[in-house]
Amino acid sequence: xxxxxxxxxxxxxxxxxxxxxxxxxxxxxxxxxxxxxxxxxxxxxxxxxxxxxxxxxxxxxxxxxxxxxxxxxxxxxxxxxxxxxxxxxxxxxxxxxxxxxxxxxxxxxxxxxxxxxxxxxxxxxxxxxxxxxxxxxxxxxxxxxxxxxxxxxxxxxxxxxxxxxxxxxxxxxxxxxxxxxxxxxxxxxxxxxxxxxxxxxxxxxxxxxxxxxxxxxxxxxxxxxxxxxxxxxxxxxxxxxxxxxxxxxxxxxxxxxxxxxxxxxxxxxxxxxxxxxxxxxxxxxxxxxxxxxxxxxxxxxxxxxxxxxxxxxxxxxxxxxxxxxxxxxxxxxxxxxxxxxxxxxxxxxxxxxxxxxxxxxxxxxxxxxxxxxxxxxxxxxxxxxxxxxxxxxxxxxxxxxxxxxxxxxxxxxxxxxxxxxxxxxxxxxxxxxxxxxxxxxxxxxxxxxxxxxxxxxxxxxxxxxxxxxxxxxxxxxxxxxxxxxxxxxxxxxxxxxxxxxxxxxxxxxxxxxxxxxxxxxxxxxxxxxxxxxxxxxxxxxxxxxxxxxxxx
Amino acid sequence: xxxxxxxxxxxxxxxxxxxxxxxxxxxxxxxxxxxxxxxxxxxxxxxxxxxxxxxxxxxxxxxxxxxxxxxxxxxxxxxxxxxxxxxxxxxxxxxxxxxxxxxxxxxxxxxxxxxxxxxx
Numbered sequence: 001x002x003x004x005x006x007x008x009x010x011x012x013x014x015x016x017x018x019x020x021x022x023x024x025x026x027x028x029x030x031x032x033x034x035x036x037x038x039x040x041x042x043x044x045x046x047x048x049x050x051x052x053x054x055x056x057x058x059x060x061x062x063x064x065x066x067x068x069x070x071x072x073x074x075x076x077x078x079x080x081x082x083x084x085x086x087x088x089x090x091x092x093x094x095x096x097x098x099x100x101x102x103x104x105x106x107x108x109x110x111x112x113x114x115x116x117x118x119x120x121x122x123x124x125x126x127x128x129x130x131x132x133x134x135x136x137x138x139x140x141x142x143x144x145x146x147x148x149x150x151x152x153x154x155x156x157x158x159x160x161x162x163x164x165x166x167x168x169x170x171x172x173x174x175x176x177x178x179x180x181x182x183x184x185x186x187x188x189x190x191x192x193x194x195x196x197x198x199x200x201x202x203x204x205x206x207x208x209x210x211x212x213x214x215x216x217x218x219x220x221x222x223x224x225x226x227x228x229x230x231x232x233x234x235x236x237x238x239x240x241x242x243x244x245x246x247x248x249x250x251x252x253x254x255x256x257x258x259x260x261x262x263x264x265x266x267x268x269x270x271x272x273x274x275x276x277x278x279x280x281x282x283x284x285x286x287x288x289x290x291x292x293x294x295x296x297x298x299x300x301x302x303x304x305x306x307x308x309x310x311x312x313x314x315x316x317x318x319x320x321x322x323x324x325x326x327x328x329x330x331x332x333x334x335x336x337x338x339x340x341x342x343x344x345x346x347x348x349x350x351x352x353x354x355x356x357x358x359x360x361x362x363x364x365x366x367x368x369x370x371x372x373x374x375x376x377x378x379x380x381x382x383x384x385x386x387x388x389x390x391x392x393x394x395x396x397x398x399x400x401x402x403x404x405x406x407x408x409x410x411x412x413x414x415x416x417x418x419x420x421x422x423x424x425x426x427x428x429x430x431x432x433x434x435x436x437x438x439x440x441x442x443x444x445x446x447x448x449x450x451x452x453x454x455x456x457x458x459x460x461x462x463x464x465x466x467x468x469x470x471x472x473x474x475x476x477x478x479x480x481x482x483x484x485x486x487x488x489x490x491x492x493x494x495x496x497x498x499x500x501x502x503x504x505x506x507x508x509x510x511x512x513x514x515x516x517x518x519x520x521x522x523x524x525x526x527x528x529x530x531x532x533x534x535x536x537x538x539x540x541x542x543x544x545x546x547x548x549x550x551x552x
Numbered sequence: 553x554x555x556x557x558x559x560x561x562x563x564x565x566x567x568x569x570x571x572x573x574x575x576x577x578x579x580x581x582x583x584x585x586x587x588x589x590x591x592x593x594x595x596x597x598x599x600x601x602x603x604x605x606x607x608x609x610x611x612x613x614x615x616x617x618x619x620x621x622x623x624x625x626x627x628x629x630x631x632x633x634x635x636x637x638x639x640x641x642x643x644x645x646x647x648x649x650x651x652x653x654x655x656x657x658x659x660x661x662x663x664x665x666x667x668x669x670x671x672x
Contacts, residue, residue, distance in 0.1 A: 036581060036582070036640075036644050036647070037643050037644055037647040038647075039643065039647075077631070077632075077633055078633075080632075080633040080636050081636060082636065082639075082640065083582060083583050083636075083640045083644075085636065086583050086584050086632050086633055086636050086637060086640070087583045087584075089632070089633065090583075090584075090629075090631065090632065093631060120631075123629065124583065124584050124586070124629035124631070124632055125582075125583050125584065125585065125586070125629070126580045126585055126586050126587050127580045127581055129581055134583075350558070353558065354556075354558055354563065539617075
C-alpha cells in the first residue's frame, strides 16, 4: 500500500500515538538525562509538553493538516516544560508553519515542514549544542528533504526519517563529551525518536510498540543511574544501599501461571528494597538493576517468575573506598608542624584556619576546653611538633598540662587573646625549630594591643569604674577602659585609650550580634578620626564579644 | 569583589568577573536564549547583545554574608515560553557554577531585557 498524502485525520492519530509512546517511556528517558543538568526530568518534561500538545489536537476535529498542526504547536507551547519541551515546541512550531496552510501533505511538503521545524528550532538559540535533540531533528530532516525528491510514499519517507533519527541519536555521544563520559545517548534526542516511533506506528496503522523503545539500552540507563549516584555522595559511609545488583529473570510458564507478572507491581516491590532502580521486560525476560542493602531479597522476588540468569552483585562501599581511599582510617604521614588553637565563632575559626591553624578547638571565654580536648587535638593533628595557642588566659593552664602529657614536642605560646593568637600564627616559620618559633610567636603576642567590647551581666565596680548591668564595657588588654549604655560610644572611648600615634593598623573582628551597617558606621568614624590608621574588618561571628580589636 | 575558597593546599580567590563569565556561558547554552543583554541598557545601547568578553555587564553577582545571588539580563527568542526558558537558565547556571567552581548559589534572578523577533 502506498500512501501519497497525509491529512489531518491521520496526523491527529500520529500525534496521539507519539504522545502515548512518550508517556510509556518517560521514566526511561528520565534515567538517561545527564545534559544539560543531570536532574533526570527530560522524559517527564517532554511528556508533559507533548500531552498538552496532544490534548489541543484532540479538541480539533479537522481533516485539514495545517489546522491540526497549528493546534498541536499551540498546545506544545502552552505546555512547554524544561529545555527539551521548549525545543520540541519550537520544532513543531516551524513544522506547522512550513506547511503553507496546505490541507494535505505530499512527501515533499512533509520534508519541507520538517526542514522548517529545524530552522525554527535553531533560530531560537544563541549557541546550539550539537549532540542533543537539535542534532537528531536536523539530521533526520536532512534525510527527509533528500529522499522526498524520489520518494512519494509518506510511510516510506517516515521510515527513513526514523531510521536516520535513530542513527543520529547513536552518534550523539561522539558529539557531546558529557554523554560519552557517562556512556549514554542524549535523553532529549531519545524523546524525539520515541515520538517519531509513535508517528510511524500510527501511519502504518500498527499497534504501538509495547514497553521500552528499542534504542534505550539497559546498559545506558545503568550508566546514567551510576553517574547520578556518583555525583550525590562523597563519603563512603553515606552509601545507604551497599550492593549494586543486576540480574535477569527468564520467565517460567509454570511460575507465571501461579504468579502473573506485572512490571509495575514488580517495580514497586523492588523499590522498597533500594534505589537506582531500573526494570525492563519483554515476553521472555525481565532485566533488573537495583542498589539494595540485601540483594538476595530482590532476587527472591524475581525468582517467583522464573529462573535467574546473568547475575552480578558488586559491593559499592568497597569500590568507593578503593576509589577515594578512606581518608579517616588510613593514617596520614606525620607532618613536621601543627598549630592547635582555641576560638569561638565560625568566622574566627575560618580566619584562624586560613592563616595556618591546623586545628581550632571550639571554646573561649565562658567555655574553656578541657585538658582532654587539647590532648585529643594534639594527637589528631598528627605532627612531630605542636604549638598551642590558648588565646585566653584561663586556658593556658589546661594547655600546659596537655603539653606535659603529649608524646610529641609541644610548646605553649602564651597568647591570651584572639588578636595575640593571630599575630603569633603570622610569626610562625616552618623552617625554624620549635623553641625558636615559640620565642618569635610569644614576642609577636606582645606587639599587638587587644581591645574587646562586651556587655556587663551584673552591676560591678572594677578598675575604678562603675559598671551597670546591661551596659557595654570596653576592655583593653584585660583592663576595663570604657563603659557606656551605647555600644558605639563605648567603642569610641575604648579606641581612644588604645590608639596612639605609632599605631598603623586596626583590625576589627565583627561579633555575631553586630550588623554590617554598624560596622560601616564604625569604620567611617575611625577613618575620620584616625587618619593614619588603616582599618581591616573580618567577620568573626564570635559570641559574647561584639567587637574584638587588634591595634598594631 | 571576589570570593575566597579555602582548600587544603591554600587559598583560591575568584573574582566576580569569572563567576559572571561562567554563568553567562552556561546561560547561552540554554535553548531559547538569544543572548545576554547589558544591565544598563540606556548607557550601553539598547538591545545590544553582549559578546562573550562582556558577559559581566549582563550578570550581576551579589554576595550577602554567606549567600550568593546572581542577577542575569537576557534576551529571549520570540515564540518560546519565557517562563520555561528562564527556568532552564536558572537551573543550568546554578548547576554549572556548582560543578566548575563548587559554589552554591542561593538565587538566580532573570531579567528579560528583550525579545528577538525573527522573520519567519
